[in-house]
Amino acid sequence: MNKFDIQIREDGEHAVIETAGYLNDALGEQLADKAKELIGNGYTQLVINLEKTTLINSIGISILIEIIEALHEREGALNFCGLSATQERTFRMMALAKYAGIFPDEESAIANL
Amino acid sequence: MSDIAKRVILTIPMYPDMELAAAKTASVLAELMDFGEGEVEEIQLAIIETCINAFEHSKSDDQEVHIEFLLMADELQFKVTDRGVGISTDTLDGSRVLGSPSVHTDLRKRGRGLQIIRSLMDEVDIESSPNGTTVSVKKKKRG
Known part of the structure; x- marks a missing residue:
């Protein structure tokens, strides 16, 4: 995986999006496009793996909120995994954790969709 | 490290991703001061948000x-200054740019940078005038 990259893994009823690099407006827009494409293709159970995402700024968080809202409109679900302690704290403060699950690894994030 | 403060000055242009240069510098300095790994990440995120606020609002x-x-x-301080038009605190807080509530009233689209900075740092002060804005931040060492 490149320093700045997005990987998609589709598996039956769910899909995993893995990002690497700095989640800002540029990577965030790519992530949103991929997520909307997956949702458009019928995937409403998503996992976003942030293990290789070194930093997430407030614009990146805003884009994650847009994905949560898009899934909410389809009665879907989103779980995050691979967050650092600081990222998890920020997500909880920004209320993302109320509408999306946070799990330590991809396996548990998928299992809890 | 001695009790005498050491000073590092950095000027960055308002180009995309240049906030990462500030974050890298902050990371090196925080590691030099023996901040923990999590605290270093908190300092990086705080300075990124402070720079982005200047990029987006200073004009x-x-x-x-x-x-x-x-x-x-026992602490790292940083001041981020722009020579822009100044900005009201409510804009920095995001309350002026949020608009009407979306699907979830507490999931807001924009303007949470200062909220993040305040949650991660020990002290945050903002001075703004028509000649520019300075955001002063302090992060104390734990233990």
Whole structure:
């Protein structure tokens, strides 16, 4: 995986999006496009793996909120995994954790969709 | 590190991703001061958000952000200054740019940068005038 990259893994009823690099407006827009494409293709159970995402700024968080809202409109679900302690704290403060699950690894994030 | 403060000055242009230069510098200084790994990440995120606020709101003619780091015995301080038009605190807080509630009233689209900075740092002060804005931040060492 490149320093700045997005990987998609589709598996039956769910899909995993893995990002690497700095989640800002540029990577965030790519992530949103991929997520909307997956949702458009019928995937409403998503996992976003942030293990290789070194930093997430407030614009990146805003884009994650847009994905949560898009899934909410389809009665879907989103779980995050691979967050650092600081990222998890920020997500909880920004209320993302109320509408999306946070799990330590991809396996548990998928299992809890 | 001695009790005498060490000072590091950095000026960055308002180009995309240049906040990462400030974050890298902050990371090196925080590691030099023996901040923990999590605290280093908190400092990086705080300075990124402070720089982004300047990039987005200052409208400065020189398109530069000036950063001063002060390395104290028990805390890291940084001041982020732009020579822009100044900004109201409610804009920095995001309350002026949020608009009407979306699907979830507490999931807001924009303007949470200062909220993040305040949650991660020990002290945050903002001075703003029509000649520019300075955001001063302090992060104390734990233990």
